[in-house]
Amino acid sequence: MPRRHIHVTGAAQAPLRAALRALRTELAIPDAFPPAVLAEAEAAAKAPRLPDHDATDIPFFTIDPPTSTDLDQAMHLARRADGGYRVHYAIADVAAFVTPGSALDAEAHRRVLTLYFPDGKVPLHPAVLSEGAASLLPGDPRPALLWRIDLDAEGRRVATDVRRALVRSRAKLDYAGVQAQIDAGTAEEPLALLQPIGRLLEAREIERDGVSLSVPEQEIVETDGSYSLHYRAPLPADGWNAQISLLTGMAAADLMLAAGTGILRTLPTAPDGAVARLRRSATALGIEWPHHVSYAELIRTLDPRDGRHAAFLQDCTTLLRGSDYTPFTGGVLPTPSVHAAVADEYTHCTAPLRRLVDRYTGELCLAAAAGEAPPEWVLGALEGLPEDMARGSRLANKAERACVDIVEAALLSNRIGETFDSVVVDVKEQEPDVGTVHLRDPAVIGRVEADGAPLPLGERLRVRLTQADPGTAKVLFAPA
Template identity: 60%
Template sequence: MPRHPMHLSGAAEAALRTALKQLRTELEVPTAFPVHVLAAADAAVAAPRLPDEDATHLPFFTIDPPESRDLDQAMYLERRSGGGFRVHYAIADVAAFVTPGGALDAEAHARVETLYFPDGKVPLHPPVISEGAASLLPDRVVPALVWQHDLDAEGEVTQSSVRRALVRSRAKLDYAYVQQAITAGTAEESVALLREIGTLREAVEVKRGGISLTLPDQEVTLEDGSFRLSYRAPLPVEGWNEQLSLMTGMAAARIMLDSGAGILRTQKTAKPDVVARVRAIAQSLGIDWPHHVSYAELVRSLDPDDQKHAAFLSEATAMLLKAEYTAFRDHRIPEHTVHAAIAAPYAHCTAPLRRLIDRYTGELCVASCAAQPPPDWVLTALYGLPCEMARGKGGLADRRAVDLAEAAVLMNRVGEVFGATVINTDKEFGKPREGQLHVTDPAVLGKVTSAQDLVLGASVRAILKRADPAHPGEGKVLFTLP
């Protein structure tokens, strides 16, 4: 599922700098790369392992936020002469620079993933690799894993393969530009095809019962001495772009299952009691969810710009959509291989600059497509990777950053009374007087304690007891009910 980004204006960032530093300390976030790791990175950049095939004739382009430099994916889209489409999808080849068992590899295993904070990121790999030699920046010849997907006229994948090759991106585009160009009809054909292919893939997703969810970005600004929280709705092009990544992840899962070795991103269907609880949250927020309507259908009907819808999506996904990694080898296929939200087997493989595990899935898929055995270093690591990835702190960093931002928005309003709705309680944990509520204005989710047992869905008048960005751990925002 997508991250829930949060951005700070310059003034807001300056005011929260101390709290953000404290957050990094609490999460034990690594600081600078050790000297020997930086030296290994410089050596790797000077002598990368380059593939024999040259695919620089393909006019790849990237679509990312304007400030991004760690570019994992590039694409080139075209129509097939017999009908349908061909998607060329290049993924940064981190293994060209990282030697198994070396200093860079050890550091990546220690970090697990890139961590994103409102005032910057803590990268998985040294920037000379992640934002330089391995990044698919424009007008550079770089090694990549090049996927080729053939689709029919309805957007169904008929064939997928991946190989190593040298590539060169022709352009670094951003979402706003691509959306405007496609809408205005001025985009070149390969870019314009993103809408056609993405829309078809969204229809395929609906057909199989999958869910794609892109929550609004949060932005905190400082205006007239007060922090304000606002949302930015995702652009359609972001969803179309996500469909190519999902398509590649599903193709990788199929290849690994067929080869008998791999690591999947799996997710079981939520238990009935959890679904019932989420239905109650929907009801408490005034969201109509008929029993004959599936969760996937409901999500597609909601508007992330609507504050109550956004609150429900945030809470429901946290409760329903818990995923894990499942490894296998020697053709010992696990009993459960499906990702429930995607409604198909799926693997992480499109972000190796930012996520450790993608380097391994990429190696497995390249080996399988070349009819070669997987590298020993990959097979040896497979069963330990789920535990390693579980140490990742990306989701926690995101949640804590949002807590911090919401505390900043409310920090000058302690003691005020807010209209709110109780959207969750801790009754199942033996704490019926503790839970979470949704405040309409400003749109925040906060912890609440009460003198009486909380009633799910109740409309309440809550007193803001605490709003402290510097408060350690969780609970930076706390409401009370008399």
Template identity: 60%
Template sequence: MPRRHLRVRAADAADSARIHSELDQLRARLEIPGDWPPEVLAEAEQAAATAKLPGYDATELPLFTLDPPGSLDLDQAMHLARRPGGGYRVHYAIADVAAFVRPGGALDAEARRRVQTLYFPDRRVPLHPAVLSEGAASLLPGEPRPAVLWQIDLDPDGATVLADVRRATVRSRRRLDYGAVQVAVDSGHPDPQLTLLAEIGLARELQEQARGGISLPVPEQEIEATADGYRPGYRAPRPVDGWNAQISLLAGMAAAELMLDAGTGLLRTLPAAPESGYARLRRCAHALYVPWPPALPYAALIRSLDPHLPHHAAFLNECTGLLRGAGYHAFDTARGLPAPADPGHAALAAPYTHCTAPLRRLADRWAQEICVALAAGEPVPSWVGDSLAEVPALMAGGERRAHEVERACVDLVEAELLRGREGEDFDAVVVDLDERRPEVGTVQLTEPAVRARCESAAGHHLPLGERLRVRLTRADPATRTVRFAPA
């Protein structure tokens, strides 16, 4: 599920100190892992110093990475080429975390406890120690690194015709960031690799549309300081963000097909959304003045939106609610673990697995090991088979914690945004009601983009799906509480 990325930019030092103090208290309440145990750090440093490089040398590939500016935990690197006779060849290198993590060791146990990297407005809590995630295991430029290397051949329309994967030693040449790449492409004079990234990304987006898949261009939400307090803003994703995502999805779909053919693997699945979810979105569209004619399919609506527009950006964030049924399904027919009856991912309209972010997500290490073994015609490592059935529950717990972190951070930032504005009236729409108490529900403000609880007087039902003026009655960052009542 796409995350709402939050950055807090405080107006002054006092505001900054207060927000960071509140976030520290939040981390303590949620029991978020803090400092690394000494035995974990010792094992990570030993692994960084002694890890062996794979025998297959692919360092001649001039790979490049594409990440936000300043990122050091670089999971993926790519090289793109045209195939003789038409089509494309994608080389996609993924950090080989298994080269550093000993099954059953202290580092492995700590990763299973953390499950995934957590993101707060002011910092991130990583899955692996920095000596690995930002050092020896990261695909930093100029450094030989162990990697899981995919070669995926595409036809001229971007459809996969061949996929293979193996361990390899790689060396990235360049560390690029999204903004600089977009500027280069927009200038009309990008280098050949970036030209190919745009071509392949667009071709894969057309393939996704043909399948009936939907990629949400979810904006990054920023809370900006102004003279009057805090105000939400959005950074709309660039086209290059989508092209890069398509390369990652390409590897994840190739991995899923490999697993399904072999009868063993770990899929990321998502059932089709219920009609009630679409009904809720229609109410949100109404609230945010997003036209949605009854005959217009949801996928076509999403592609018609401009994430640069604030009301479209807010609506796209609401659309992430349709992805909440996603989960992991482990299967191994030889061990009696059945494959899912429906192995598809509804948002992608294809089977899919997570395998491209092992520095930040636990499950990807299992997926990588399975794919490498299957492609080589070798048995899956025993530690993978013995623990495969445990991974979905581990990931479910980690995702619940990540959702709790996200919700708590959003609540805190929204309370900070509205602090001191009690008694002020806002335009809103009722997007949800309590089935047992219809005087209680949820309102979506049209400006700023806030969702919060609203309670009317007893016996006065809130008008579901209708606009109304609401009055802010409470905005308390200490309890992360925002409350409204009809004005």
């Protein structure tokens, strides 16, 4: 999943769109599936392996962006007699369609992730599955991994179970519509319960010193050859929905740890240098960050509807670097075992249509819940999965960084020669006259070259834009 969500508008022949097409060519991003893979996907879509358990009586619903059709998750929320809550969370059962060792399986291991670009996506699975037969679209029954997670009245987990089941979604909802219903008081249960459950889970996150980034979506709008930047701030419903996914990821990690075999998503604590750089970005954007205030505390005070805060939240995604997938067997707890942002053991398991590892964690959790050994095809792949995911993540991160560079070059392309207020957020150790500046308006980051003069790290610097070309994805400044 992308850390930063960027969308572009404008004609297909516009320089920004052309630069993004060229980037996909440069990175050798596949533009189509091989015929054998498409044939297998078509056959699997017509004859999936269906589970015995029928849960189509549960009225599930999905919450996604309005145009999304690759729907991994559906939920149903209910009250329990003891004052707690029951979360039913259905996850698309990709293993019902993909046979281990098949061409479709091999292609998924080659792609690893759905790749997101500002002008579209490159899917992990063919659309006949990811946007059709395997997607939890409303209407027809679908095979799924059905999670049942019971919470007490304070939002703490008291019971977890997962099994294969046939489910049927009743409604495809979007964030804005959900928020409007909840705000107006017109949402009925089970949808209305998203707010109290989400708030309880957010309170538990604060309690364990975890942090969720409410990263705004960026939209780049092209008008008459120039570009402007707009943010879409996440709604509270976005966060409540994300908390259900986090809840399931933590429950899955606990199941695997209890069984002694699994794979965790881990993230070390951010190094001091990364946090120091982020403090300099805060200074550049005029955001007060007292030294006695922790990163997690600061994040909770930010308003993604504020453009400065939105830009800072985008920059906060740099602290997610260093995340990894850590397998374990024989009951030996891996080191590290905790995801620093989640502040608990955690795994990826809720997006198998878009992320390869989730198909495997789903199978490991099914086996753990049933008290059985995991399938051999899962155990055989466990050791190699981290490198598969790392390879896919490297490509996704490279594409994301390049997309940000291209977009920022487009935003500044008609402003060469202008001067801007900035803060020097990085300086190269071996080349102290070369570094990185963060502008306040527009909130972009670019390279600065001072032609022999050492750059003042952490200090304000007036800079002049000397280059901004979306075709080369290069933004360059010099001291003014």
